[in-house]
Amino acid sequence: MRTLTYRDALREAIREEMLRDERVFILGEDIAGYGGTYAVSKGLFEEFGEKRVRDTPLAEEVITGAAIGAALGGLRPIIELMTINFSMLASDQIVNQAAKFRYMFGGQPEMPLVIRMPGGGGAQRGAQHSQSLESWYAHIPGLKVVMPATPYDAKGMLKAAVRDPDPVLFIEHELLYNIKGEVPDEDVEYTVPLNRGEVRRQGRHVTIITYSRMLHVTLQAAEDLAKEGIEAEVIDLRSIRPIDIDLLIDSVKKTNRVVIAQEGWKYYGTGQGLAALIYEYAFDYMDAPIQHVTSADVPMPYSKVLERAALPNKNDIVNAAKAIVPAALVRA
Amino acid sequence: MAISNVTLAGLTRTQLLETHYKMALLRRFEEKAAEEYTRGKIAGFMHLYIGQEAVGVGCITAMRPDDKVLSSYREHGQAILKGMDPGVVMAELFGKITGCSKGKGGSMHMWSNELGLLGGNAIVGAQLPIAAGIALAMQYQGLDTIVVCFFGDGAVDEGAFHEALNLASIWKLPVIFICENNQYSMGMAVEKAWAVDSLLPRAAAYNMPYEQVDGMDVIQVYEAAKRAVEHTRSGQGPLLLEVKTYRFRGHSMTDPAYYRTREEEQQWRTTRDPIGIFEKKLLDLDLATQAEFDENDARAIQAAEDAAEYADNSPDPTLDELYTDVMVDNSTALFFRYERK
Numbered sequence: 001m002r003t004l005t006y007r008d009a010l011r012e013a014i015r016e017e018m019l020r021d022e023r024v025f026i027l028g029e030d031i032a033g034y035g036g037t038y039a040v041s042k043g044l045f046e047e048f049g050e051k052r053v054r055d056t057p058l059a060e061e062v063i064t065g066a067a068i069g070a071a072l073g074g075l076r077p078i079i080e081l082m083t084i085n086f087s088m089l090a091s092d093q094i095v096n097q098a099a100k101f102r103y104m105f106g107g108q109p110e111m112p113l114v115i116r117m118p119g120g121g122g123a124q125r126g127a128q129h130s131q132s133l134e135s136w137y138a139h140i141p142g143l144k145v146v147m148p149a150t151p152y153d154a155k156g157m158l159k160a161a162v163r164d165p166d167p168v169l170f171i172e173h174e175l176l177y178n179i180k181g182e183v184p185d186e187d188v189e190y191t192v193p194l195n196r197g198e199v200r201r202q203g204r205h206v207t208i209i210t211y212s213r214m215l216h217v218t219l220q221a222a223e224d225l226a227k228e229g230i231e232a233e234v235i236d237l238r239s240i241r242p243i244d245i246d247l248l249i250d251s252v253k254k255t256n257r258v259v260i261a262q263e264g265w266k267y268y269g270t271g272q273g274l275a276a277l278i279y280e281y282a283f284d285y286m287d288a289p290i291q292h293v294t295s296a297d298v299p300m301p302y303s304k305v306l307e308r309a310a311l312p313n314k315n316d317i318v319n320a321a322k323a324i325v326p327a328a329l330v331r332a
Numbered sequence: 333m334a335i336s337n338v339t340l341a342g343l344t345r346t347q348l349l350e351t352h353y354k355m356a357l358l359r360r361f362e363e364k365a366a367e368e369y370t371r372g373k374i375a376g377f378m379h380l381y382i383g384q385e386a387v388g389v390g391c392i393t394a395m396r397p398d399d400k401v402l403s404s405y406r407e408h409g410q411a412i413l414k415g416m417d418p419g420v421v422m423a424e425l426f427g428k429i430t431g432c433s434k435g436k437g438g439s440m441h442m443w444s445n446e447l448g449l450l451g452g453n454a455i456v457g458a459q460l461p462i463a464a465g466i467a468l469a470m471q472y473q474g475l476d477t478i479v480v481c482f483f484g485d486g487a488v489d490e491g492a493f494h495e496a497l498n499l500a501s502i503w504k505l506p507v508i509f510i511c512e513n514n515q516y517s518m519g520m521a522v523e524k525a526w527a528v529d530s531l532l533p534r535a536a537a538y539n540m541p542y543e544q545v546d547g548m549d550v551i552q553v554y555e556a557a558k559r560a561v562e563h564t565r566s567g568q569g570p571l572l573l574e575v576k577t578y579r580f581r582g583h584s585m586t587d588p589a590y591y592r593t594r595e596e597e598q599q600w601r602t603t604r605d606p607i608g609i610f611e612k613k614l615l616d617l618d619l620a621t622q623a624e625f626d627e628n629d630a631r632a633i634q635a636a637e638d639a640a641e642y643a644d645n646s647p648d649p650t651l652d653e654l655y656t657d658v659m660v661d662n663s664t665a666l667f668f669r670y671e672r673k
Binding site (some may be wrong): 025051056057059061062064065066067068069070071072073074075077092093096097101102103105106107108109110141142144195249269290310 | 385400431432433434435436437441443444445450451452453455458460461462463464465466468469470472473491492495496498499502656657658659661662663664
């Protein structure tokens with residue numbers, strides 16, 4: 001095992017897949033000479049050249065459409081959209097095209113396409129650069145949506161996404177690129193499935209479901225809760241679509257209480273979607289209403305003070321868990 | 333009657349008669365589809381190609397069978413011209429399992445990997461970026477296959493047109509963009525929608541060769557398309573072809589066309605019918621006889637009848653088709669245990 005940053009883990013995944021398969025190439029804005037807005041593709045242009053590391057104009061619709069076409073034409077493109085906020089300019093290609101082709105054309109097209117893009121807030125980038133829009137895409141049949149939280153998963157899931165025959169939206173987080181974590185040595189080949197969550201901490205009092213950057217906040221909250229005797233089970237969803245529903249239900253059956261912690265907005269978001277599933281399939285096991293920890297229901301403000309207030313934090317998770325775990329249960 | 337040895341545009345007499353048959357087939361197929369629509373056998377949106385036959389026939393005749401075609405939602409003609417059995421096209425209109433997209437697509441969503449017909453797209457202009465991408469895949473793999481992308485004058489107004497033409501030009505992609513300018517984007521006249529009166533200045537903006545051609549003359553279309561194919565296949569990059577045409581019917585089956593006069597339509601139908609123009613040209617050059625045209629037309633009528641009969645006799649999709657083909661691994665949002673219980 002080595003320690004790598006999330007950014008370096010992503011780069012290794014791309015590089016290894018490009019070395020493994022001639023059909024894999026990357027395209028996006030400023031990914032070649034500039035090395036990528038978040039430096040993920042740094043050095044790849046020098047190694048692979050302009051055929052396989054392609055700078056594009058600032059034109060999200062044709063970047064995405066061209067990658068769709070390239071995938072239909074037998075290649076395995078990886079797109080980098082500079083942020084998920086810009087993906088709205090490509091939303092027709094993602095939602096009306098990529099997600100629809102296989103079904104609409106009777107199962108004939110294959111579209112091995114990966115769309116990488118960071119989302120989320122916390123870097124004072126303002127209302128148009130801080131959104132968590134995964135629930136929009138996760139709503140759409142025909143797409144896979146994954147959000148790895150660790151360098152290990154970032155590498156393993158990106159490699160799995162490149163090899164997957166369907167369109168995969170691979171959503172990173174701006175504040176995860178510099179985090180470090182254990183990753184197997186370079187000669188150890190591994191992938192991480194695109195449809196499985198992971199229990200990150202065992203517990204018996206409450207299940208906290210989370211993903212992406214909020215996993216790390218949640219693990220800190222779980223430490224604090226443990227000091228007060230509350231043993232939280234932390235589930236890293238990793239895949240937003242498809243959902244590893246078995247993993248969630250099994251945990252709920254054990255703890256009977258759920259907190260959902262995610263950075264997006266509350267209403268019609270992933271948290272409410274997950275809550276509805278849990279009520280539908282595990283209502284009889286529930287001892288308390290599901291608690292949601294989310295961003296404030298406002299466009300993201302720029303001010304440091306206001307942004308901090310808008311984003312969900314560790315204390316919000318601690319308080320949400322304490323609200324549904326009775327003291328008597330903890331003493332037992 | 334003596335049949336002349338003169339040929340037209342390098343096509344043999346047999347090829348010319350085949351060209352005539354193809355136009356007749358598209359016309360009769362669409363007329364039959366309209367009839368079945370009014371009988372309730374076909375539903376949803378359906379856009380007919382009547383009046384525009386010379387565009388598809390002229391262009392696709394100039395292509396190689398392995399070249400790829402993308403089109404808009406008005407693509408029954410391109411599907412047949414790429415070699416799809418009219419019965420399979422009609423079965424898709426009927427929503428039957430024997431349709432090219434297993435009845436899951438409908439009129440606007442025809443596809444065949446084998447024939448290189450890559451949709452049928454019902455979002456105006458969306459096929460242009462995808463066509464550029466398929467052309468990129470051909471270039472990347474060192475193939476000399478080219479991509480031909482059909483779209484209407486309305487697609488020119490979408491941002492996708494600009495993004496796709498620019499990218500195709502800077503990367504010299506092997507794609508021919510063919511604007512079937514039928515002069516109305518639904519009900520909006522092209523002279524109201526465009527700030528310019530042809531696509532010449534737009535092509536210039538992307539540093540792309542441009543040609544405009546009379547879309548009611550199949551020979552002129554064929555010759556222009558042949559030049560375009562030679563240009564693009566030789567590695568010189570994309571090209572924009574503007575083909576001026578006219579659809580004789582409304583935008584779709586539900587359009588009464590209040591935005592234009594019946595006189596205007598009548599004028600086009602009587603003086604600019606692409607089939608009539610082609611027949612006159614062949615007769616004037618002694619290249620064919622009226623009897624041969626009649627025979628072609630009778631064959632076309634029969635082919636359309638056979639297509640409708642095949643579609644009508646085909647089974648509906650079984651209900652297990654509802655959940656297949658969403659993803660290659662057949663996953664949807666949830667694991668199957670929950671989705672299906």
